Amino acid sequence: MNMPRTIAEYLEQLRAALRGADPALIQDALYDAEEHLRSELAENPQRSEADMLAHVVGTYGAPDEVADIYRDQEIKIQRALRPPPAPKRRSIFGRFFGVAADSRTWGAMFYMVLALATGIFYFVWAVTGVSLSMGLSVLIIGIPFIVLFLGTVRALSLLEGRIVETMLGVRMPRRPPYPVRHGQTLWQRIGAIFTDGRTWTTLFYMVLMLPLGILYFTLTVTLMAVSLAFIASPVAYLLGRYDAFGWFTNDQITINWGMGPHVPTLGDGIVLCVIGIILLFATLHLVRGLGKLHGHIAKGLLVPSVERAA
Template identity: 30%
Template sequence: MATQYGQGYGEWGDPGSQGAGGRPHRLPAALRAPIEARSWGELCYLLLSLPIGIVMFTYSVTMFSLGAGLLVTFLGIPVLAAALAGCRGFAALERARARGLLGLDVAAPEPLRVKGDGPMAWIGAILKSGTSWRQMLYTVVQFPWAVFSFVVGVVFWTCGWSLLTYPLWFWALPLNGGQNGIQLYGDETHQFYLDNPFEITVTALVGLLITLATPWIVRGLTTVDRLLVYGLLGPSRLATRVVELESDRGVVVDTAAADLRRIERDLHDGAQARLVNLAMDLGLAKEKLTEDPQAAARMVDEAHGEVKTALQELRDLARGIHPAVLTDRGLDAALSAVASRCTVPVQVEVDLPTRPVPAIEGIAYFTVSELLQNVSKHARASRATVDVWRVENRLLLQVTDDGVGGADASGGSGLAGLAGRLDAVDGVLVVDSPVGGPTRITAELPWRA
């Protein structure tokens, strides 16, 4: 089920304008950035990146070189496997460090799929793992960037705070030719010192500007670190897609099993029970045919009514499986038929250039059917609308009503199950239903013609 996309940045969130408890900050973001916990966390990340990067780079290059050199013998293979295993450990450390200091929560990649028992099976699995090689690449690429970001971050941070606090410590500088301050320039004939009140004030103001700019420079540097961690240490897109498809397959199987159980229950409790009663009634009528023809005629007449009821139930059941009007005439006619059975007036607008594939068309039909059933049962609305249109390669459905609102797509509700069905075919369900209404539910499906 999906209603949102994207990767968040964890506890730091968005650098908005609210403080703790949702209260607005008294200081704008530019002024409070140097003293925010986020800024200090990002600075600590840069400071730790260099020593950790040295260790990771040294380990990876040494072990890889040793393993590659020993490939002429059998010893090179286990050495390379050990190198990749160490890189997986470093990757776990880096994900934890990014989570704690940057607020970046990156999921762990898929575990090793070891086929068989013994050390050789494990060595083969880790050598064939693309994730392990990406993590080794991270240990190599991260090091030069760690050197650059460490130098830039430390220089700007120390210069900014040093110049900002210059009025507090300039007097402690040793006298140099009768001057007491920082020497900016000096030769045999000219010297320039920052020692009078005006120069000291200007120095502090320059330090203030650098101090205010430094957190944003550090934030830009750590953005690259975020991209490296997210791109090289998290699960690959292919693995993530495989997990999604496996989950979607499970949803499809569960949905199909539930539909089969529903059909079996409807047949057993409905049409089958009526047909059994019909057979019994016809048997009694047959026995009374010679003794009491009038009673037999009445029983046959009642059986005829039961046949009509059973046929109607079978038609409704067949319509619930796949309506014939959908197959013959498409979504416009099928949704108009569904709307006519709703307890409130429904306006249907279908604007499609062509028909999608039957599978997507069927999902769209049943999605609108279920949403209109919710309108009839729960919305207490006076009218509703159904809009269907295509945008590029997506089919969009929107059902709105002027009811009481409060529709919830959380786990356990009918909307949650509907969202799961849509997600199984790469669809999305978005629910906008404030208390008091109106309710607007939008479904998005892939267009497959």
């Protein structure tokens, strides 16, 4: 590999050396490298960019060496952060009920419930910001407001990435894309924000989170409530609290199954309890699956691919 003579060449060689790695890891590595190189150049203004890079290669490392370091660190970090693996179960029943032992299941469930609040916030922020940006675009403060709004969108995407990585276990960027490019004018930097596809996919994600948040919250809360209510049926029967399943008729609790009245028995409560347990674990599987699906959606919309970033 040829010795890079500019920061852009160094970053391009680093990107090439990291080809095939996680896009989030590539974004973090490029940000760290560019920040280090820019600070070195700013601290030694008497040096040319080529001389500074020759010095940095000996201290910070060549692009391929830095790429190997990041790959090794990523493996160590992921091993440290990965929750203990659930024991493998070969039987169908073991796999079905073993979902409760997977920590990612509960992380996904918490995310499904939280998604309603974050979805409302993201939607309101995006719609309000876009509306005000369009309204103020005819005024002199329009452009600064739009740039500030899009900057907050990028910051929120980084925050959402941390939430997704923590709760859903999907690797997301821990650094933003480097905001300043050497030699760019102010207008070129502003134009880069508008031409960056990630800006608009992030806005789309923020709007999309409202219907997704409503769906996730409704499914999770409704299915959990129904399953827990079914599981509590025998206790409700023994306590004489069967109002949830019928109504009082002639001082007796009856249920109309469509084939005439039926007086609930303890056996009915036990059957509902079994159905509730099955529904509960089926809900856990559904929640875990939705968490994995949403992780892919978030990564596709919030993380630029290597091809787009190049």
